[in-house]
Amino acid sequence: MNQALTRPDLSDYYTGQARHLIAIDCIIFGFDEGELKLLAIRRQIEPNRGNWSLIGGFINENESLSDATGRIIRNLTGLEHIYVSQLYAHGEVNRDPVARVLSVSYYALIKCQAYNQQLIDAAGARWFSISDLPQLIFDHPEMVAMALAELRKEVRVKPIGFELLPPKFTLPQLQCVYEAIYQKTLDKRNFRKNILQMDLLERLDEKDKTNSRKGAWFYRFNTDRYKQLSSNGFYFYVSV
Amino acid sequence: MNQALTRPDLSDYYTGQARHLIAIDCIIFGFDEGELKLLAIRRQIEPNRGNWSLIGGFINENESLSDATGRIIRNLTGLEHIYVSQLYAHGEVNRDPVARVLSVSYYALIKCQAYNQQLIDAAGARWFSISDLPQLIFDHPEMVAMALAELRKEVRVKPIGFELLPPKFTLPQLQCVYEAIYQKTLDKRNFRKNILQMDLLERLDEKDKTNSRKGAWFYRFNTDRYKQLSSNGFYFYVSV
Numbered sequence: 173m174n175q176a177l178t179r180p181d182l183s184d185y186y187t188g189q190a191r192h193l194i195a196i197d198c199i200i201f202g203f204d205e206g207e208l209k210l211l212a213i214r215r216q217i218e219p220n221r222g223n224w225s226l227i228g229g230f231i232n233e234n235e236s237l238s239d240a241t242g243r244i245i246r247n248l249t250g251l252e253h254i255y256v257s258q259l260y261a262h263g264e265v266n267r268d269p270v271a272r273v274l275s276v277s278y279y280a281l282i283k284c285q286a287y288n289q290q291l292i293d294a295a296g297a298r299w300f301s302i303s304d305l306p307q308l309i310f311d312h313p314e315m316v317a318m319a320l321a322e323l324r325k326e327v328r329v330k331p332i333g334f335e336l337l338p339p340k341f342t343l344p345q346l347q348c349v350y351e352a353i354y355q356k357t358l359d360k361r362n363f364r365k366n367i368l369q370m371d372l373l374e375r376l377d378e379k380d381k382t383n384s385r386k387g388a389w390f391y392r393f394n395t396d397r398y399k400q401l402s403s404n405g406f407y408f409y410v411s412v
Numbered sequence: 413m414n415q416a417l418t419r420p421d422l423s424d425y426y427t428g429q430a431r432h433l434i435a436i437d438c439i440i441f442g443f444d445e446g447e448l449k450l451l452a453i454r455r456q457i458e459p460n461r462g463n464w465s466l467i468g469g470f471i472n473e474n475e476s477l478s479d480a481t482g483r484i485i486r487n488l489t490g491l492e493h494i495y496v497s498q499l500y501a502h503g504e505v506n507r508d509p510v511a512r513v514l515s516v517s518y519y520a521l522i523k524c525q526a527y528n529q530q531l532i533d534a535a536g537a538r539w540f541s542i543s544d545l546p547q548l549i550f551d552h553p554e555m556v557a558m559a560l561a562e563l564r565k566e567v568r569v570k571p572i573g574f575e576l577l578p579p580k581f582t583l584p585q586l587q588c589v590y591e592a593i594y595q596k597t598l599d600k601r602n603f604r605k606n607i608l609q610m611d612l613l614e615r616l617d618e619k620d621k622t623n624s625r626k627g628a629w630f631y632r633f634n635t636d637r638y639k640q641l642s643s644n645g646f647y648f649y650v651s652v
Contacts, residue, residue: 185458185510190473191431194514218425233430233512237503261501261516263477270425272473274434276501328647329569407568409649 195268195275196241197228197312199259199319200249202284203336207301208352209284210316213248214296215309219270224306226315227297228275241278249297250290255281255335257326259319267311279319281335303355320353327353328410331372334393342380342388343367354412366411372398435508435515436481437468437552439499439559440489442524443576447541448592449524450556453488454536455549459510464546466555467537468515481518489537490530495521495575497566499559507551515551519559521575543595560593567593568650571612574633582620582628583607594652606651612638 200211215225227248231240237258245251259277267273284299291297300306302320305313327333333349334341347363367373374394379387398408440451455465467488471480477498485491499517507513524539531537540546542560545553567573573589574581587603607613614634619627638648 186433186470186513189433189470192434192471193426193429194432194434230426230429231432231503234505236505237501237514240503258500260498261477263471263480263516265474265476273426274477276503325569329565407652412647 193271193273194231195228195273196231196237196244197226197275197277197315198241198245198256199226199277199279199316200245200251200282201279201302201319201323201336202282202287202299203349203352204284204288204299206348206352207303208336209299210302210305211249211291211297211299212306212308213294213298216296220309223309225309226277226312237276245280249294251280251282251287255332259315259322262311262315264311269310275315277315277319279322281323281332283336283338285338302352324353328412329408331393331398331408333410340376340378340390340392342390344383344388345380346391350410350412356412358412362411366409370406370408372401372408433511433513434471435468435513436471436477436484437466437515437517437555438481438485438496439466439517439519439556440485440491440522441519441542441559441563441576442522442527442539443589443592444524444539446588446592447543448576449539450542450545451489451531451537452540452546452548453534453538456536460549463549465549466517466552477516485520489534491520491522491527495572499555499562502551502555504551509550515555517555517559519562521563521572523576523578525578542592564593568652569648571633571638571648573650580616580618580630580632582630584623584628585620586631590650590652596652598652602651606649610646610648612641612648 202209202211211227212224213227215221215223227245229240229244231237235243241256245254245256256278259279262275262277265272267275291299305316308316327350333346333353336349337345343364346367347358347360350363351358372394373391376390376392378390380390381387402408442449442451451467452464453467455461455463467485469480469484471477475483481496485494485496496518499519502515502517505512507515531539545556548556567590573586573593576589577585583604586607587598587600590603591598612634613631616630616632618630620630621627
C-alpha cells in the first residue's frame, strides 16, 4: 500500500489549534541634548485613539516579524536602516483591553541629528526625555522599562552605544551617552582608560572646539577591528 | 449626543487583522559528566512524527506565553520549578512546512542529577551532548545555536551557571560548567580569583574527596548576598 495515500493533507495537521493576533511595538531610543529620549506617537486607531503610544502595528499573513517591524517603523516615522533588536514576546492574556493580542517588542537606537526633520514630518511623532515620559497606553510603560534595562545590560558588553552618536564623536560625548543611559556620573579618567585600552576607536585629525578652546579630539568606531578582535575571543566591556 | 452610543463595540476594532498559530519551543540544557547537554524528544505529531525535536507545543486561547511554557515542559518531561528564560520570537514565514507558525523559544537550565529519573520516565526524552546532537526538525538547530550563544553571553554577566550545579559544589565543578559552555579550557588560578573576589560563594565545612585525597571544599551560592550587592550597583562578571 502506498503510504502517501494514507496520510492526511499537510494543511490538516494543525486544525483545532487557536490562532492569535500579533502586534509589534517599537521602543525607539535617541540621544539628544545630553539626554536619552524615547520616540512616541499619537495612536491612530481605536481604542485610546489620540493617546501616546509606542510605534506599533499588526503583522500580516505572509510577513516575517522583522519585515513587519521594518514596515511599521518606516510607515510611521520614515526611518530606515537603523539599529533594531528584538526585545521580548509579551504574552499576557489581558494586556490589550480589546482582544487577546500578543506583542513582540523591538528596541531601536538612532542618531537623532540625522533624522530629526524626518521625524518632525511624520504625523504625531515626538521625542520625550526618558525621565519625563507621558502616560503611555496598555503595557507600553513596562515595555519601555524592559527596553531600558536591556539597553543598560547590552551597552556594557556590546558597542551599541555608538549607534546613538554621529559617525565622528568625542570621548566626552561618548561618556555622556553612557551617563544618560545609566543616569549617573562616571569617572572621566577611568572611562577614558577603559574605552581607549580596548583599541576600538580611531582618532581623527580633527578637534571639536565647541566646548573649550583646547578642544576634544574626534574619534570614529572601528567596526572592522571590533569584528576581528571579537572573532579572536575579545569581549567588549565597559565598567559603569 | 452620547458619545458612547456612536462608538462601535470594542471587539470590532481589530477585525480584518490576520491571526496566527503560535508555538513554543524549549531548549533545555543540563550539565552532566563534564558536558553541556540538550534534552530532545521524539516528536509526537505529524509531520515528522518520531523525529528528534525540541520540547514544544501550541499556545491556547486563554493562556499566557509563560503559562503555556510551564504546561508544555511539565507535560512532556515532568519538570517543574526550573530556571526558564525567554530567548526569541521566531517569525519567518516558512519556518514550519505545514502552516505559518510563529514560535517563541525559551531556554531552561536544570540540575541533571535532581531530575534524571523523571526524564527517563518521560516518554522519549533523551540527553544529547551539545557537541553531538541528532538531526533536529525545522529551524530547531538554529534555535539551539541561538540559545547557546545567549547562554554564553548571560553566564558571564549573571550567576545562572549555578542553575546547572547541585546546591553544593566545588570550584573545579564550577569551572567545568564554564568550560563546558565555552568549550575551552580556563586558567584555574584566574578563574578562582575572579569567582572568589566577587564574594558570592559561601564555603561550607565539608570537602569533596572523590577526586583527590586532599579534597576540594564545597561551596554554596549566596543568593541573598548577590541581590544585596546588585542593588548597590555591583555587576557579576566572569572573564572567560
